[in-house]
Amino acid sequence: MKLPLKSRLTRHDDFSIIKxxxxxxxxxxxxxxxxxxxxxxxxxxxxxxxxxxxxxxRNRVKRLFREAFRNHSKEFNEFFDVIIIPQKEMLRKCHLVYISIEKHFLSALVKSKVI
Structure with missing residues (x-):
């Protein structure tokens, strides 16, 4: 299932403000x-x-993160904009399977008090 267009960040201004x-x-x-x-x-x-x-x-990583976001965005305390930038060192630390990506995604959200 796709991430709805309304749930995507696309504007350069939004990226600048969030960063x-x-x-x-x-x-x-x-x-x-x-x-x-x-x-x-x-x-x-x-x-x-x-x-x-x-x-x-690159496309696999994007698909996995979008799916994790789609499955867990309803658990957020409020509404948030999230930018995810995976670095090459991520390949050494986690496997490119959904469970691993989801675990890292959720731990970052808990760390930032989104969930």
Whole structure:
């Protein structure tokens, strides 16, 4: 199932505000920027650099994070904007399976008091 268009961060202005004012959490080679929004929906962006790996690997990581977000966004205390930036070192620390990605995603959300 796809992440709805309303749940995606796409505007450059939104990225700038979230990176500037949001809370930065670094966990297992993944950088999270989390910012409370005043909209009625939580939104997500996953930014994966070409340095991370080939297109298949980058797209798989994006799909796994979007799925984890889609499954757990209803558990958030409030509405948040989340930017996820996986680093290449993440490949050494966690496997690219949904359970592993979900575990890292949830631990970062708990650390930042979103859940």
């Amino acid at each position: 500037k004012c949001g809370k930065k959490v670094i966990s297992e080679g993944i950088v999270y920027y989390i910012y409370r929004n005043n909209k009625n929906i939580s939104r997500l962006a996953v930014v994966v650099s070409r340095k991370f790996g080939n297109a298949v690997l």
